Amino acid sequence: xxxxxxxxxxxxxxxxxxxxxxxxxxxxxxxxxxxxxxxxxxxxxxxxxxxxxxxxxxxxxxxxxxxxxxxxxxxxxxxxxxxxxxxxxxxxxxxxxxxxxxxxxxxxxxxxxxxxxxxxxxxxxxxxxxxxxxxxxxxxxxxxxxxxxxxxxxxxxxxxxxxxxxxxxxxxxxxxxxxxxxxxxxxxx
Amino acid sequence: xxxxxxxxxxxxxxxxxxxxxxxxxxxxxxxxxxxxxxxxxxxxxxxxxxxxxxxxxxxxxxxxxxxxxxxxxxxxxxxxxxxxxxxxxxxxxxxxxxxxxxxxxxxxxxxxxxxxxxxxxxxxxxxxxxxxxxxxxxxxxxxxxxxxxxxxxxxxxxxxxxxxxxxxxxxxxxxxxxxxxxxxxxxxxxxxxxxxxxxxxxxxxxxxxxxxxxxxxxxxxxxxxxxxxxxxxxxxxxxxxxxxxxxxxxxxxxxxxxxxxxxxxxxxxxxxxxxxxxxxxxxxxxxxxxxxxxxxxxxxxxxxxxxxxxxxxxxxxxxxxxxxxxxxxxxxxxxxxxxxxxxxxxxxxxxxxxxxxxxxxxxxxxxxxxxxxxxxxxxxxxxxxxxxxxxxxx
Numbered sequence: 001x002x003x004x005x006x007x008x009x010x011x012x013x014x015x016x017x018x019x020x021x022x023x024x025x026x027x028x029x030x031x032x033x034x035x036x037x038x039x040x041x042x043x044x045x046x047x048x049x050x051x052x053x054x055x056x057x058x059x060x061x062x063x064x065x066x067x068x069x070x071x072x073x074x075x076x077x078x079x080x081x082x083x084x085x086x087x088x089x090x091x092x093x094x095x096x097x098x099x100x101x102x103x104x105x106x107x108x109x110x111x112x113x114x115x116x117x118x119x120x121x122x123x124x125x126x127x128x129x130x131x132x133x134x135x136x137x138x139x140x141x142x143x144x145x146x147x148x149x150x151x152x153x154x155x156x157x158x159x160x161x162x163x164x165x166x167x168x169x170x171x172x173x174x175x176x177x178x179x180x181x182x183x184x185x186x187x188x189x
Numbered sequence: 190x191x192x193x194x195x196x197x198x199x200x201x202x203x204x205x206x207x208x209x210x211x212x213x214x215x216x217x218x219x220x221x222x223x224x225x226x227x228x229x230x231x232x233x234x235x236x237x238x239x240x241x242x243x244x245x246x247x248x249x250x251x252x253x254x255x256x257x258x259x260x261x262x263x264x265x266x267x268x269x270x271x272x273x274x275x276x277x278x279x280x281x282x283x284x285x286x287x288x289x290x291x292x293x294x295x296x297x298x299x300x301x302x303x304x305x306x307x308x309x310x311x312x313x314x315x316x317x318x319x320x321x322x323x324x325x326x327x328x329x330x331x332x333x334x335x336x337x338x339x340x341x342x343x344x345x346x347x348x349x350x351x352x353x354x355x356x357x358x359x360x361x362x363x364x365x366x367x368x369x370x371x372x373x374x375x376x377x378x379x380x381x382x383x384x385x386x387x388x389x390x391x392x393x394x395x396x397x398x399x400x401x402x403x404x405x406x407x408x409x410x411x412x413x414x415x416x417x418x419x420x421x422x423x424x425x426x427x428x429x430x431x432x433x434x435x436x437x438x439x440x441x442x443x444x445x446x447x448x449x450x451x452x453x454x455x456x457x458x459x460x461x462x463x464x465x466x467x468x469x470x471x472x473x474x475x476x477x478x479x480x481x482x483x484x485x486x487x488x489x490x491x492x493x494x495x496x497x498x499x500x501x502x503x504x505x506x507x508x509x510x511x512x513x514x515x516x517x518x519x520x521x522x523x524x525x526x527x528x529x530x531x532x533x534x535x536x537x538x539x540x541x542x543x544x545x546x547x548x549x550x551x552x553x554x555x556x557x558x559x560x561x562x563x564x565x566x567x568x569x570x571x572x573x574x575x576x577x578x579x580x581x582x583x
Binding site: 024028031032035036038039040053056057060061064129130144145147148149151152153154156169170172173176 | 194197198199201202205206207235236237239240241247248249250251252253255256257259260263
């Protein structure tokens with residue numbers, strides 16, 4: 001499994017330096033380290049495999065053509081996923097699909113207590129979790145993926161999706177609530 | 190102390206390890222105080238595990254073949270025009286250039302600046318070469334002035350409009366048949382000898398109509414693009430005309446010619462001097478062919494610079510005017526001397542040669558010219574005694 005700890009920024013910087021010199025082997029090495037993460041991110045973002053592959057292709061070409069654009073201001077994967085997110089937005093726009101806006105202001109979500117996660121945990125039916133994630137709005141689904149798979153911080157996710165860290169926290173909480181409702185409606189709760 | 194909502198909002202970040210130390214302590218304290226919170230932690234952990242399991246289902250080289258194919262295709266497509274993101278069609282060469290420069294606005298600016306620089310260099314080079322050619326042709330001194338030929342016998346001759354064509358060797362130059370406007374220099378036509386009609390009557394003095402070899406050489410020098418500014422022309426290119434054919438300018442004509450010489454020297458690079466004014470031309474038109482004296486630039490420039498050159502200029506006027514005697518021999522020689530005197534940087538005639546020349550003037554009866562030459566000679570060689578012929582004639 002590819003995780004963020006397996007690919008540090010120092011290695012990425014070395015590979016980018018070689019890519020800057022036109023080293024295609026370095027590009028292949030870098031691509032193999034990040035391609036599945038980009039693909040999965042794009043797939044969670046766009047829902048279809050074809051679109052995800054196109055975003056993966058465009059993101060990789062961006063790294064090949066402009067390796068000097070990464071200046072180390074953020075973690076390399078944050079930078080790469082930011083590119084992938086922009087490519088996904090461009091793809092959606094080309095196909096006439098507008099990104100879904102968040103339903104309501106995150107701050108307006110009423111506080112509920114007790115949380116429904118207890119029931120989800122008890123049912124242990126995680127198989128339906130993926131289906132419920134597919135039903136999430138694109139931004140919330142992306143944030144769930146980035147928080148649970150990429151283990152990125154709120155600030156890093158906010159940099160990728162273009163919002164404040166506190167909003168990311170609110171979006172994720174909303175996503176989890178919707179998943180609870182989804183699982184409950186599916187009889188999984 | 191965290192609320193239940195704060196705990197749920199922070200829990201995903203607590204599990205991925207991205208909370209600050211203060212927040213992590215708050216969540217840990219909440220879990221200690223609320224044991225039911227462990228179930229939520231486990232549910233979130235299961236969700237994380239389910240998301241991470243997906244990556245195992247994705248092939249390791251997914252997208253690799255496609256991106257490599259795109260890269261190969263992109264390198265070949267760089268040679269073709271392709272639309273940019275702005276919708277423009279980028280020239281193939283420029284596109285490859287921009288790609289080599291790394292793309293982006295800076296690369297575009299650099300590529301366009303290079304194109305502009307190259308184009309500007311070409312334009313400036315062409316303009317420079319054109320100017321050099323124009324200056325070279327303008328400095329051609331191979332012009333031989335002729336009187337107005339009989340209009341009835343002269344077939345129409347093509348007028349030369351381009352200065353570059355006036356320096357052709359072996360051409361004859363004649364004033365245009367139309368009378369020049371008052372106050373303006375006459376227009377001359379050049380007819381190559383090869384184009385002259387065979388039935389055209391030969392001039393009385395053919396040599397006066399042709400360019401001497403020295404003039405032809407000067408014309409070649411003038412048109413030579415390799416001629417440097419520092420090169421000095423020898424003051425010898427004088428139209429060879431027999432002394433008998435030289436006109437006898439009336440009083441004042443030399444002054445006019447001299448002043449015109451100075452003006453033209455300041456206003457034009459043309460070294461040709463002695464072109465008559467319309468009035469002068471009318472006076473000499475029906476006379477004999479007049480020679481045009483060609484002087485180097487150095488001689489013309491020196492005329493107005495120093496007192497010494499003023500003296501030389503006066504002798505130039507005297508010599509050019511031919512005041513002494515119209516039948517005096519070696520008028521060309523006088524002019525040559527005048528030109529030499531006008532150019533003090535040039536070597537003057539040898540002392541003995543000068544004396545011999547004065548004697549020749551005396552023999553020819555050119556008393557005034559001989560006296561003038563003696564005055565000039567005595568200035569330079571005050572210790573020399575006057576030749577006996579001069580004393581005798583006095």
